[in-house]
Amino acid sequence: MKFKCVIFDLDGTLVNTIADIADSMNRALEVHGFPPVPHPEYIKLVGWGIQRLAYLTLPPTERSEPIVEAIAADATRFYTEKPLVHSLPYPGIPELVAELRRKKIKTAVLTNKPHPVALLVVEGLFPPGSFNIIQGNRAGLPRKPNPRSTWDILMELDSTPRETIFMGDSEIDIETAHAAACHALGVNWGFRPRSVLEAAGADRIIDKPEELLPLIHKK
Numbered sequence: 001m002k003f004k005c006v007i008f009d010l011d012g013t014l015v016n017t018i019a020d021i022a023d024s025m026n027r028a029l030e031v032h033g034f035p036p037v038p039h040p041e042y043i044k045l046v047g048w049g050i051q052r053l054a055y056l057t058l059p060p061t062e063r064s065e066p067i068v069e070a071i072a073a074d075a076t077r078f079y080t081e082k083p084l085v086h087s088l089p090y091p092g093i094p095e096l097v098a099e100l101r102r103k104k105i106k107t108a109v110l111t112n113k114p115h116p117v118a119l120l121v122v123e124g125l126f127p128p129g130s131f132n133i134i135q136g137n138r139a140g141l142p143r144k145p146n147p148r149s150t151w152d153i154l155m156e157l158d159s160t161p162r163e164t165i166f167m168g169d170s171e172i173d174i175e176t177a178h179a180a181a182c183h184a185l186g187v188n189w190g191f192r193p194r195s196v197l198e199a200a201g202a203d204r205i206i207d208k209p210e211e212l213l214p215l216i217h218k219k
Helices: 018-031 039-045 050-057 065-081 093-102 115-125 148-157 171-180 194-200 209-216
Strands: 005-008 106-114 133-137 164-168 183-187 204-206
Touching: 005 148, 018 039, 018 050, 018 065, 039 050, 050 065, 050 106, 065 106, 065 115, 093 106, 093 209, 106 115, 106 148, 115 133, 133 148, 148 171, 164 171, 164 209, 171 183, 171 194, 183 194, 183 209, 194 204, 204 209
Parallel strands: 005 106, 005 164, 106 133, 164 183, 183 204
Antiparallel strands: none
């Protein structure tokens, strides 16, 4: 049996988005009178969604729900206005995605990034039809690592967890893969170090995008 489907995380896996995320969140923080966070710090903070990121970037004494919601809303608006100032696919990713499509492997993007921004990033950096499904965070849907969105994607793609690789750069992605009973593939070029992926229990970790291809036909 071989893998027939690959679900990709977006930030830190397909695209290096950290500078645009940081710029948008820092602009929102400054509008509300809070100090900006150094860009390198965002690498440790992203992955759980915009509300959680707003919470983590605020001073501990200012993390009330109204302030968090206001910061998150403004950051989302700023990000939507300028989603692709600095963001680029990681080297080898466009070629990998094209090869998967050529081999007729089903592909999806699942991210905790707000859905409208996820569409802007993916559709702005990849050719039309690169992915069967692009799924960002929407109101009423649980975020990763809850497996519900993964299972919804698999149902739409007529795939099973056993046939699916879930590929991501963070502990959140590995937890999502395990929760959904997919093969948990960590990538060593994103926002988290290998040690985090190992501690989360990744089934395998790759160092270059092209290392995914030989795994597709192994089970």
